[in-house]
Amino acid sequence: MSDKLQTGQDEALSLRKVLGPIHIWGLGVGIVLVGEFMGWNFAVEKGGLYGALIACWVIGLLYTCIVMINSEVASAIPAAGGQYSQAKHTVGPLMAFNVGLYLTMAYTMLEAANANVLGYLLTTMSRLLGNEEELSAYPFAILAILLLALLNYRGVLMTLSVNFVITGFAFLTILALFVGMQGWNPGAATEFNELAASMDSGLPYGWLGVVAAFQFGMWFYLGIEGTAQAAEECRSPSRSIPLGSLAGIMTLIIAATITWYVCAALLPWQYLGTAITPLFDAAQLTGSGLLVWVLMLGTMAATLASANGCINDASRAWFAMARDRYLPEWFAAVHPTYRTPFRSILFLVPVAIAFAILPLLLDNPTLLATVITFSILSGLLTYMFMVVNMLRFRQLWPVGSIHRAYTLPIHPLPALVLAVLAAMVFFATFLGYGSTLWSILVFYLLASVWFVVRRYKYVDRDSQFTAPLPRPRGY
Amino acid sequence: MTVWDLLEWGAWLLSALVAAWLLYDAAMTSRRYSEEFLTHTLEDLGDVDLTNLDDPGTEGARP
Numbered sequence: 445m446s447d448k449l450q451t452g453q454d455e456a457l458s459l460r461k462v463l464g465p466i467h468i469w470g471l472g473v474g475i476v477l478v479g480e481f482m483g484w485n486f487a488v489e490k491g492g493l494y495g496a497l498i499a500c501w502v503i504g505l506l507y508t509c510i511v512m513i514n515s516e517v518a519s520a521i522p523a524a525g526g527q528y529s530q531a532k533h534t535v536g537p538l539m540a541f542n543v544g545l546y547l548t549m550a551y552t553m554l555e556a557a558n559a560n561v562l563g564y565l566l567t568t569m570s571r572l573l574g575n576e577e578e579l580s581a582y583p584f585a586i587l588a589i590l591l592l593a594l595l596n597y598r599g600v601l602m603t604l605s606v607n608f609v610i611t612g613f614a615f616l617t618i619l620a621l622f623v624g625m626q627g628w629n630p631g632a633a634t635e636f637n638e639l640a641a642s643m644d645s646g647l648p649y650g651w652l653g654v655v656a657a658f659q660f661g662m663w664f665y666l667g668i669e670g671t672a673q674a675a676e677e678c679r680s681p682s683r684s685i686p687l688g689s690l691a692g693i694m695t696l697i698i699a700a701t702i703t704w705y706v707c708a709a710l711l712p713w714q715y716l717g718t719a720i721t722p723l724f725d726a727a728q729l730t731g732s733g734l735l736v737w738v739l740m741l742g743t744m745a746a747t748l749a750s751a752n753g754c755i756n757d758a759s760r761a762w763f764a765m766a767r768d769r770y771l772p773e774w775f776a777a778v779h780p781t782y783r784t785p786f787r788s789i790l791f792l793v794p795v796a797i798a799f800a801i802l803p804l805l806l807d808n809p810t811l812l813a814t815v816i817t818f819s820i821l822s823g824l825l826t827y828m829f830m831v832v833n834m835l836r837f838r839q840l841w842p843v844g845s846i847h848r849a850y851t852l853p854i855h856p857l858p859a860l861v862l863a864v865l866a867a868m869v870f871f872a873t874f875l876g877y878g879s880t881l882w883s884i885l886v887f888y889l890l891a892s893v894w895f896v897v898r899r900y901k902y903v904d905r906d907s908q909f910t911a912p913l914p915r916p917r918g919y
Numbered sequence: 920m921t922v923w924d925l926l927e928w929g930a931w932l933l934s935a936l937v938a939a940w941l942l943y944d945a946a947m948t949s950r951r952y953s954e955e956f957l958t959h960t961l962e963d964l965g966d967v968d969l970t971n972l973d974d975p976g977t978e979g980a981r982p
Contacts, residue, residue, distance in 0.1 A: 457959055575923050583930035590937040597941060767959070777957040779948060790945055 459524060460783035462601040463678045468671045468688020470608030471756065473695050474749035475551075475667035477614050478558060480696075480703045481723050481743045483663035483816070489717025490876075491657030493639075493708050494646035498654050499661030500704055504697045506865040507665035509858040510827060511693040512850075513834045515686035518672035519849040520841070521911040522681035524785075525764025526672030526757075527826055527833065532768065532908050534836040535829075541770050541895045542888060543829050546822040547673070547761040552792055553819035554667065555754035556799035559585040560812055562747045563804070564720070569740060585800045592752045593793045596759065599782045600677050607752050610745040615699060617742025621727055622702050624735045625710065636709035648713075658865075659820070659872040664700040666823055667750070668692055669830070673757040682849030755789065755796075763788040769902040770895065817877045821884050824873070827866045834859040840916040 487496040514527075523529035528544035563581025570579040595603050626632035640646065647653065671689045678684040703723060707716055710726040719725050727739035763785035766775035779786040803811040838855055852858060874881055909915060949957070 457956060570923055575921075577921070577923060579923050580927055583927050583934060587930045587934045587937075590934050590941070594937050594941060597944075773958050774954075776959065777949075777954075778959070780952055780957070781948075786945055786948070790941060793941075 457778045457780060458783070459677050459778060459785070460600065461677055461679050463604060463674055463684060464680075465684045465687040465691070466608050467601075467604035468674060468678070468684050469692050469695070470604050470611050470749075471674055471753050472668045472671040472689055472692035473615070474607040474611035475554070475670050475753035475757070476665055476692075476696055476750070477611055477699065478561075478743075478746040478750040479663035479666055480618060480699050481614070481746045482561065482721050484660055484700070484703065485707065485716050485719055485722040487657035487660035487663075488713050490649070490660060491653035491655075492646050492648040493713045493716075495649070495654040495657045496661070497704050497708075499657040500664055500700050501697075502865065503658060503661035503665060503869070504693075504700065506827075506862060506869070507668055507696070508693055509862040509865075510669050510830060511671075511689045512852050512858055513830050513862070514669050514672050515689050515850040516848060516852045517833060517837050518675050518689075519682040519685045520837075520846065520913060522675035522678065522685070523764065523910060524673065524676040524760040524767075526675065526761065527669070527830065528761055528764055529910075530672075530833050530837070531829060533911050533913075534833050534840060537770070537900065537903050537905070537908070538892060538895065539829065540768075541765065541899075542892060543826060544761050544765040544770065545888065545891055546826045546829075547670075548758050548765075548792070550819045550822035550826065551667070551670065551754040551758035551761070552796050553799060553815050553822070555589065555751045555758065555792075555796045557812060557816045557819065558747045558751035558754065559589050559796065559800040560803060560815075562588050562744065562751070563800075565740070565744055565747065568721075572740075581804055582801055585804070586797055588748065588751060589755075589793060589796050589800065592748070592755050593789055595752065596755045596789050597779070597782065597784055597786055600674070600756065600784060603752060603756055604674070607749050607756075610752075611749045614742045614746035614749060615695065617738050617745075618699055618702055618706075618723065620738055620742075621706050621723065621730070621735060624727075624732055625706065625730050627702070627706060627709070634709035636705075639710075639712060640708050655868060656872050656875055658869045659876060662820055662823070662869060664703075665693070665696050666820060667753070667757075668696060669823075669826065670753060670757040673760040676760075686850040755792070758792050759785050759788040762792060768908065769904065770899055814877075814880055817873070817880050818884060821873060821877075821881060824866055824870055825888070827862060828870075831859045831863040831866070841913060846913055 484496070487499045491499060517530050518526060521530050521533055525544060526547065528540055528547060531543040532540035563585035566584045567579045567581050595606060625634055649656070668689065671685060671692065675681040675685055707722045707726050710729045711719065711722065716722055721743055724739045724743050727735040762771065762775055765771045766773055766788065775788050775791060777785070777787045799815050803815070834852070835856060843851060
């Protein structure tokens with residue numbers, strides 16, 4: 445207590461407001477960009493080259509709707525926890541608890557997958573450098589998670605400034621590959637006309653294949669909605685969230701289209717559909733040693749940026765739930781020096797490490813796919829909530845009743861498009877991972893039962909309304 | 920012992936150091952400050968606004 449007096453901090457301890465639009469861009473694009481370097485190409489296996497391109501643009505539309513909805517609601521309810529905080533205002537505690545859990549699980553699982561992939565990349569790099577023995581991925585996966593947790597622990601400004609730089613670098617490496625292969629020049633030494641000219645490579649499994657490809661098309665954009673998590677730490681959320689998020693989705697659609705073109709022009713679709721690091725493999729086929737190294741570093745930078753952003757977002761969701769007593773209040777602690785939710789950051793570190801090394805320990809690579817599917821499905825559940833959220837938000841605060849920094853155009857069309865496309869992706873995921881989908885739904889059902897039985901009594905419903913908005917009549 | 924073995928051991932050592940520092944700092948912070956001070960629920964924050972009131976996007980939006 446004496447230290448409390450010494451520091452003169454009689455006022456409430458809160459998160460520091462230091463972020464601007466570039467940090468929001470770095471957070472949103474940083475979480476996602478790794479999907480351009482790996483993962484999206486499984487859409488080619490499901491739907492062929494053009495099936496993957498259709499998935500890229502259709503899912504791009506899905507995420508454009510998400511970003512626009514996010515820009516309106518998050519700038520009006522700028523609180524840590526993002527969609528969780530929105531849910532407690534627009535729907536109620538049980539929905540909010542579920543959304544908070546979806547977010548925490550989606551980002552923690554993605555962080556684990558990133559650390560696992562980073563270990564794999566280092567092992568590959570050691571082979572490129574002439575190592576004949578198998579380099580163990582464990583220490584590097586664990587070190588990556590711990591160093592990024594340290595960065596997050598010591599302050600959000602440095603964390604997201606680093607994310608901005610490494611994400612920018614990773615994006616530039618994609619452009620470098622496009623320039624290096626002279627992607628704009630039809631006469632350049634690529635095989636695009638031979639590789640992508642026939643419908644055999646374009647839509648080998650017809651339109652059902654295209655729908656099946658949607659699941660992996662999500663890799664191009666999965667996580668951009670995480671920009672809402674940083675709203676409470678923005679100097680001006682109403683400016684930063686729409687600017688950073690909308691610039692982010694534009695960056696991603698450009699990066700996704702270039703990625704598809706570069707890979708389609710260099711790699712046969714049968715190989716592309718199963719490659720682990722398609723952009724890196726494409727760089728190897730250019731014959732340029734410099735591009736190979738640039739893309740190797742770009743892949744690593746994208747992986748680190750994604751894991752870094754995931755730690756930031758998962759910890760904010762966990763912290764926000766604890767601050768509302770949905771979880772034990774112990775997790776709601778803010779570090780007096782760094783102004784970060786330090787206990788939430790630390791608590792999620794062993795969880796991420798466990799899921800990162802489990803596929804290695806059990807020597808079961810398919811477990812990594814399950815971890816990633818857990819993340820994707822948790823994200824999809826959040827998107828379905830965002831449809832309800834947008835409709836309810838406009839019902840509670842119609843246009844004209846509050847000042848909006850960003851107003852979603854042609855409402856409710858974007859919300860309805862989001863609902864239809866998210867349902868199609870659920871169907872596509874059900875085709876490939878039906879049992880995983882059911883087990884995840886059971887997991888969230890059991891968690892909801894736990895919340896209702898054990899935690900609901902601690903939730904003070906009167907104090908749930910914290911947004912800087914007028915209370916709707918009868919709220 | 921090859922350079923790769925050294926790198927692996929280095930990564931383990933650095934991991935242990937980072938983990939130790941994080942746990943040490945969290946423990947010391949928890950000891951130095953009271954729980955009431957560290958863990959504010961939203962109702963504890965009272966009138967402290969979660970948003971920037973200078974922000975034109977939210978100005979005037981309060982009831």
